[in-house]
Amino acid sequence: MAIEVKIPTILRTYTDGAKSVDAKGDTLAAVIDDLDGNHPGLKGRLITDEAALHRFVNIYVNDEDVRFTGSLETTLKDGDVVTILPAVAGG
Amino acid sequence: MLRISREIHDAIMAHARRDHPDEACGVVAGAAGSDEPARFVPMLNAARSPTFYEFDSADLLALYKEMDANDEQPVVIYHSHTATEAYPSRTDISYASEPDAHYVLVSTRSDEAEFRSFRIVEGEVTEEPVEVIA
Numbered sequence: 001m002a003i004e005v006k007i008p009t010i011l012r013t014y015t016d017g018a019k020s021v022d023a024k025g026d027t028l029a030a031v032i033d034d035l036d037g038n039h040p041g042l043k044g045r046l047i048t049d050e051a052a053l054h055r056f057v058n059i060y061v062n063d064e065d066v067r068f069t070g071s072l073e074t075t076l077k078d079g080d081v082v083t084i085l086p087a088v089a090g091g
Numbered sequence: 092m093l094r095i096s097r098e099i100h101d102a103i104m105a106h107a108r109r110d111h112p113d114e115a116c117g118v119v120a121g122a123a124g125s126d127e128p129a130r131f132v133p134m135l136n137a138a139r140s141p142t143f144y145e146f147d148s149a150d151l152l153a154l155y156k157e158m159d160a161n162d163e164q165p166v167v168i169y170h171s172h173t174a175t176e177a178y179p180s181r182t183d184i185s186y187a188s189e190p191d192a193h194y195v196l197v198s199t200r201s202d203e204a205e206f207r208s209f210r211i212v213e214g215e216v217t218e219e220p221v222e223v224i225a
Contacts, residue, residue, distance in 0.1 A: 089146065
């Protein structure tokens with residue numbers, strides 16, 4: 001099962017500069033674990049020690065922010081596109 | 092050094108004044124690798140707050156898709172401070188994640204135009220000169 005994952009500039013140091021990589025998994029959590037297997041360290045930039053999505057990143061499955069679709073439990077199917085973007089925010 | 096047109100500089104200040112007392116935010120996109128801010132894109136502050144700003148997550152995705160399709164990148168990421176100086180706050184630094192962008196801060200605390208530009212890379216802030224061109 002192939003999922004395309006789009007990687008933002010700031011995290012391309014983990015993917016040898018690739019803008020997009022393939023991953024496997026039927027939930028977002030599984031895809032992130034698979035990503036981390038091929039690109040060690042990436043998971044730590046997306047998920048906190050408490051196993052929640054980091055507030056500094058937004059993750060989308062197709063065009064839906066996963067905060068509204070079950071977060072890490074969001075289910076994925078073959079051909080879905082995961083987009084990771086850093087939140088643009090501040091004080 | 093940030094080189095920016097008078098027109099875009101003034102559009103950023105005008106956006107900040109219009110949204111005051113809430114913080115205003117947006118980007119100026121430019122051709123990838125050019126370092127030239129060309130396309131002014133004001134964004135909604137989803138936080139609608141005088142002390143915080145955040146691009147709406149759906150707007151953020153749409154913006155990045157659009158820039159990708161145009162082979163653009165966010166050359167400038169700007170926001171306003173409404174009661175304090177135009178200098179990155181600790182929160183600004185913790186969120187900053189575009190090492191190639193010029194982070195523009197403006198302040199609307201007085202009638203005087205405060206417009207400053209910074210690089211924020213791995214938590215380190217470096218102010219840079221701003222040249223406003225015709």
